[in-house]
Amino acid sequence: MxxxxxxxxxxxxxxxxxxxxxxxxxxxxxxxxxxxxxxxxxxxxxxxxxxxxxxxxxxxxxxxxxxxxxxxxxxxxxxxxxxxxxxxxxxxxxxxxxxxxxxxxxxxxxxxxxxxxxxxxxxxxxxxxxxxxxxxxxxxxxxxxxxxxxxxxxxxxxxxxxxxxxxxDVMMGCASIPMWHNGIVSGDAAASIWRQLRAKGQISQEYSVVPHLPLPLEQLNDQVDVEPPALIKGYLRVGTEVIGAPAWDPDFNTADLPMLMQLDRLPPRYRKHFLG
Incomplete structure (x- = not known):
């Protein structure tokens, strides 16, 4: 680099x-x-x-x-x-x-x-x-x-x-899923990704934030199966936590997953690379 x-x-x-x-x-x-x-x-x-x-x-x-x-x-x-x-x-x-x-x-x-x-x-x-x-x-x-x-x-x-x-030592932000993700409407894609993360226990049990404009998960197609984007997978690999259900952002036309990273929870191999 x-x-x-x-x-x-x-x-x-x-x-x-x-x-x-x-x-x-x-x-x-x-x-x-x-x-x-x-x-x-x-x-x-x-x-x-x-x-x-x-x-x-x-x-x-x-x-x-x-x-x-x-x-x-x-x-x-x-x-x-x-x-x-x-x-x-x-x-x-x-x-x-x-x-x-x-x-x-x-x-x-x-x-x-x-x-x-x-x-x-x-x-x-x-x-x-x-x-x-x-x-x-x-x-x-x-x-x-x-x-x-x-x-x-x-x-x-x-x-x-x-x-x-x-x-x-704390970073917070959102991972946005665009309107079309792999050819699927964002709401259905985001709901699928949320269900997978929850089933794998990848939602934080320590923190839980609440969207002001929630994505209507219960009204979306539960038969859609979407692979989480590489960026979200990358965030999870370095110890980032999903800390709440997705919000709908009408201006950006995205579903936003709130995410939190604490540097002291970085896995050792990434800690060595990023923190020296």
Whole structure:
């Protein structure tokens, strides 16, 4: 993993207003295949860098997933939480184009924002005790030419380092199942995945959050059998817990599973890789 890190806590962040560059042309599969490990990781320090992440998010969420984004800037995914978040960027080494991003809301910034994004989807009172140590992850996406292990590992390595540096040890976020998952309507797919996770005992017994707009599981097709997406399987492998039933997000047209990771519960092999 080739990365350049610039770590800072929320209180140390200053996003300066600069000119916004013109959007770059989309990368081609051929460009991605040329050197898939030639990537760089950094944290956005200026508004133009945040805009790069927002353009990628718009491309994926609106263009690919069909989300109805309430945005203040055409061609960008912008919401009220962006100004409070740290923005993690993965760039293709040669073109410097942003090909992956995550945003992080730290406990201090969540207080300033008044809530987390997930508070809008779930009653999170069951995890209130964790909030002083908890980072909310969101708006994660990767350019379609680069959806392989290298980019994901780069993102997760940078996230783990950020957590250690800022003495935080809990990550919370949602795994979203799009409207169409393997050709199946998202509600049926999400219900199938939820039933499988519950049957395998992979739902947290310690924490249980409640969706504000629950997916009507009892009304959905119980004959559908959908394999959980690779991303959810990956989260579960590294010790992430599903902490509640899925919520329906009408703007993004997704079913969202709330998930929680505590760094002290990372399996040993992943602890060694991410935490050193």
């Amino acid at each position: 080739h990365n350049k890190h610039s770590f800072f806590s929320a209180s140390e962040t200053s996003i300066a207003t600069t000119s916004v560059p013109q959007p770059q042309a989309p990368l081609s599969a051929a460009a991605a295949a040329a050197n898939p490990l030639d990537i760089e990781v950094s944290w956005a320090c200026h508004l133009d860098e945040v805009r790069e992440a927002q353009r990628l998010r718009h491309q994926i969420f609106a263009g690919e997933m069909g989300a109805q984004l309430q945005t203040s800037l055409e061609g960008h995914d912008v919401d009220g939480f962006d100004d409070y978040c740290e923005h993690l960027l993965v760039r293709q080494g040669q073109s410097k184009q942003v090909i992956g991003t995550y945003r992080l809301l730290t406990p201090a910034q969540a207080l300033r924002a008044g809530r987390t994004y997930s508070d809008g989807e779930f009653d999170l009172s069951a995890i209130d005790a964790l909030r002083p140590r908890m980072v909310e992850l969101g708006r994660s996406c990767v350019h379609p030419d680069f959806r392989q292990g290298g980019v994901i590992m780069a993102l997760w390595g940078a996230l783990a380092s950020f957590m250690l540096r800022n003495k935080l």
